[in-house]
Amino acid sequence: MPRVINPVEIDALEKETHKDYFDRHSPHIVCDNTAERGKKFKVKVLMGNDYTHPDDADHYISNIQLWNRETLIAQAQFSPGMMSNNPEHVEIDFYIVPKVSMNLSAMAVCTKHGLWQSESREVKVVD
Amino acid sequence: MPRVINPVEIDALEKETHKDYFDRHSPHIVCDNTAERGKKFKVKVLMGNDYTHPDDADHYISNIQLWNRETLIAQAQFSPGMMSNNPEHVEIDFYIVPKVSMNLSAMAVCTKHGLWQSESREVKVVD
Amino acid sequence: MPRVINPVEIDALEKETHKDYFDRHSPHIVCDNTAERGKKFKVKVLMGNDYTHPDDADHYISNIQLWNRETLIAQAQFSPGMMSNNPEHVEIDFYIVPKVSMNLSAMAVCTKHGLWQSESREVKVVD
Amino acid sequence: MPRVINPVEIDALEKETHKDYFDRHSPHIVCDNTAERGKKFKVKVLMGNDYTHPDDADHYISNIQLWNRETLIAQAQFSPGMMSNNPEHVEIDFYIVPKVSMNLSAMAVCTKHGLWQSESREVKVVD
Helix, strand or coil, X not given: CCCEECCCCCCHHHXXXXXXXXXXXXXXXXXXXXXXXXXXXXXXXXXXXXXXXXXECCEXXXXXXXXXXXXXXXXXXXCCCCCCCCCCCCEEEEEXXXXXXXXXXEEEEECCCEEXXXXXXXXXXXX | CCCEECCCCCCHHHHHHCHHHHHHHCEEEECCCEEECCCCEEEEEEECCCCXXXXXXXXXXXXXXXXXXXXXXXXXXXXXXXXXXXXXXXXXXXXXXXXXXXXXXXXXXXXXXXXXXXXXXXXXXXX | CCCEECCCCCXXXXXXXXXXXXXXXXXXXXXXXXXXXXXXXXXXXXXXXXXXXXXXXXXXXXXXXXXXXXXXXXXEEECCCCCCCCCCCCEEEEEECCCCCEEEEEEEEECXXXXXXXXXXXXXXXX | CCCEECCCCCCHHXXXXXXXXXXXXXXXXXXXXXXXXXXXXEEEEEECCXXXXXXXXXXXXXXXXXXXXXXXXXXXXXXXXXXXXXXXXXXXXXXXXXXXXXXXXEEEEECCCEEEECCCEEEEEEC
């Protein structure tokens, strides 16, 4: 079964040694720390910080999922070549309307290297 | 088979009479008219202009697709309740890196009312 | 916007002239004409009758959808190379539990040639 | 982040105590142990052995994925109510054409209880 790679479980040394590999496969949640209850809230998911993932026909990010705790909120499916093999980060913005505080995370599927989790992101929902 | 509803084929009178129905089910492409070749380009897809679509368990927008001519670029799948039944437009931002000029369009699936197309959007790609 | 190709609207002559093109892109519903109410019912969707569709990295069937009238029941997303470029029909079996009579149809996305509809299939649901 | 639940890591006592919960959320691969190289090969994914999962609007299996080692082969998205809340196992058949021996597994998304992995299934590919 695919190894589900998440940032908390990866050994620090392994992470340092294969820094580019881990970086380009790791989805990141980019959003504010606080959201207004019942208002539209933007959540960006971005692949990689310092390194970009290829977008080749046989090696690309095929899916990005946005989770709140155990609930899948939304999922995107990408065709290969969308980023045209250019050095650009794979990126998508979701918009949600939170009622209560959330613990967001993202998962990404690389067509060659399996399933990757982001770090969790606490979002406080206030009136 | 599902009627594929597109803005060009809908009769003007029908469109006026059921203005809210057509508006809230119609995806819209929101982006610049011109893109730089090989640079990241943001494409927003938004449901409805003046009316918002429900986000109930049995009646919600389950999918939004982004097309360039005959090519499906990306597709999003939404869980019900993502917008929490609030009066907010369903919305998503895709990022693509164009090489040549594009003719973008979007399709949306409503779980009760079938498959909807947006108007086409020409995007000129320049150096 | 993508032309939505459905078997009813295609001109007979065009269909004959480009027989292989139309055949390999057309999804077909394969199921019984009658279903038992509340019992599991198998619905196969098959691409092409006499011709098989390529499964290359840049030209493959990326999605198959199953519809009942205006309702999307299920959708499959395929990775390229699943059929390994072999001369095999792309195929999937869904299982549904009908309550009332259905009008089933399928849609398929080819990564090069857009969106295709199957013929509709009436299924009578009996006790 | 969602706990990824896989059958190898679950404690035996926990598994026994919450037998119905674990059973109905666990996807199972049903296929032959041996496949012919270059021939179509059927792989069924089935949710639960002894217990069936609900198919309610707010609690249903929204996705089933088929993996070969680290590669996502195909993914299905389901609408709620497909099984009509009946006591039937969620089920789907994929067809693949293997070239070399495979290690298949499935993942399933429950809209309330996260992400579940099946046991792995070795399939020997012979001429």
